Amino acid sequence: MSSMTSESEDMIMSRDCISSPGIDEMSVERNMVGNGALKKGPWTSAEDAILVDYVNKHGEGNWNAVQKHSGLYRCGKSCRLRWANHLRPDLKKGAFTPEEERRIIELHAKMGNKWARMAVELPGRTDNEIKNFWNTRTKRRQRAGLPIYPPDICLQTLSDNTQTQNMVTFDVSHGETLPNNAFQFPAAEFKHLELNHELYAPHILDLSGGNFLDDPEGSLLPHGLGPTACNNTNFLFPMLKRVRRFDTFPLFDGGPDEYFPTVDHSYSQNMNGGDILSSSSCLFSGSHAYINGNTSSSEPISWAQKMELPSLQYSTQMGSCNATPSSPLPSLESVDTLIQQSTLIGQTKSDRDSGLLEAVLLQSQNLKMSKSSNNHSNASILPRDITTDSSSQRDDDWDSMSPLGHSAASVYSEYTPHLSGSSVDEHQSVEAISVKQEPEEYVAKQLDREDDKPNHTNYLRPDSLLGSNLFGSYWYGSGSNAEHSNYDHCMVSDPIHPLGEDFCNDSNKHISDSPPFHGHYGSAGRWDDISEICRNR
DNA sequence: AATTAGCACAACCGCCTAACT
DNA sequence: AAGTTAGGCGGTTGTGCTAAT
Secondary structure, three states, X not given: OOOOOOHHHHHOOOHHHOXXXXXXXXXXXXXXXXXXXXXXXXXXXXHHHHHHHHHHHHOOOOOHHXXXXXXXXXXXXXXXXXXXXXXXXXXXXXXXXXXXXXXHHHHHHHHOOOHHHHHHHOOOOOHHHHHHHHHHHHHHHHHHOOOOOOHHHHHHHHHHHHHHHOOOOOXXXXXXXXXXHHOEOOOOOOOXXXXXXXXXXXXXXXXXXXXXXXXXXXXXXXXXXXXHHHHHOOOEEXXXXXXXXXXXXXXXXXXXXXXXXXXXXXXXXXXXXXXXXXXXXXXXXXXXXXXXXXXXXXXXXXXXXXHOOOOXXXXXXXXXXXXXXXXXXXXXXXXXXXXXXXXXXXOOHHHHHHOOHHHHXXXXXXXXXXXXXXXXOOOOOOOHHHOOOOOOHHHHHHHHHOHHHHHHXXXXXXXXXXXXXXXXXXXXXXXXXXXXXXXXXXXXXXXXXXXXXXXXXXXXXXXXXXXXXXXXXXXOOOOHHHHHXXXXXXOXXXXXXXXXXXXXOOOOHHHHOOOOXXXXXXXXXXXXXXXXXXXHO
């Protein structure tokens, strides 16, 4: 889209585009020029010509001098951006090629939102261009319920990470594999915990369980991920699903045959070496976007988009999720501590904010190792004792109910300091998490759009999840086709799925014994309990 | 045909940092 | 060393086009 405006348009400047409000626009324009106020808004071709001429004569840099020497009423910053993003002769015009798109995805998986760094890798492309592409693509895929990263890139990223860091050491050698039905899916309704309507939450499915697999042939699995691989080690199959606030938590109301997937300890197997289980972890790997759609704030996706959790953080959390009653899930404090400490250990704020998830993972690993002498929790990468001193009963209560909810809440608080205060000590109640929400009519619309897909309840079936997101056939498309892949059966799911992972812990009898979840967003239910616990913290 | 929603993109804003004085 | 400035960067907003309703 061209930013050019007609010359006449150029003379009619929006009041918003100039620094002197409250005056007639035309007079403002005149005053602006006369007073030396700087113009904002779209550039005209005349302005472009002036700028190009200036740069040709004086070279780049010293942008604040442009106004002096050229008579261009633009601030230096604006001139620099205009030149860098549009006028530079070496700019490549036109849409991204598929190769470029894939490269961007790869780079984002590695770098996070480091647009400028990514632009260096893509000659002729600007950071702004890449950023816009990414945000648009992410938004589109979010809307379609598709994961952001293709599995191969996730794998590649994780492989890179593990090879360089050699530290993804989920301690599974001592793990106890839970019985398939260890996590009976609880029934609950949640009223207050409206975390995020589009949080990509990984689901970990124990494919060996079989009961909830409608795909015994493994046809829904990518090549090499067939039932053999699954059965081999209670293969954990993390699912990414689009979580919407309006979706109710567990809709598995089918009784004992529909268990929440267990999380096995086979995670740890050979993260370097191509064990198929790596895939499951890898699927978390590129998880900036699993969690962070990173779309415009104007979207009703708020906190999750800002979270930018590290690539493997979800795997971390899921590692925790596999906790048995003997390996309690991390407390809110532990997660907070993890996040906070991870920001303290050799990370700058920009690192943390960058979406460079591996960095946080690295720190989490370090933390774990540093704590390992005290903690033999067999599979949790977020050892409970990361918690400082908060192993109170309240924590136990909370942990047994919703450690991942903690994670979510903690992350939220971490990234929204205005709400959280000191995130360690001042855990706001889940209820207090004010998330921009989609209007109900929008929700209904979205549901209506799913009418060519499995019904709502089916989305929540692990098998349906299997068929949908993980191995979409169209990963790199930037066009609308991306939303119509073979795997675009969006997993419309619960907005608080991370909690759900923990609710599945059958030690939570007070939850799992609850009546079936009715699947109405906003209906009253167990969130009251959770919120109360949070408030009491 | 009019309205609305979605999309893509340009541009701006605020923060940060390095260079300079 | 402290203050100032320019430039860089990432996030956000505004705008025009298009497709859908």
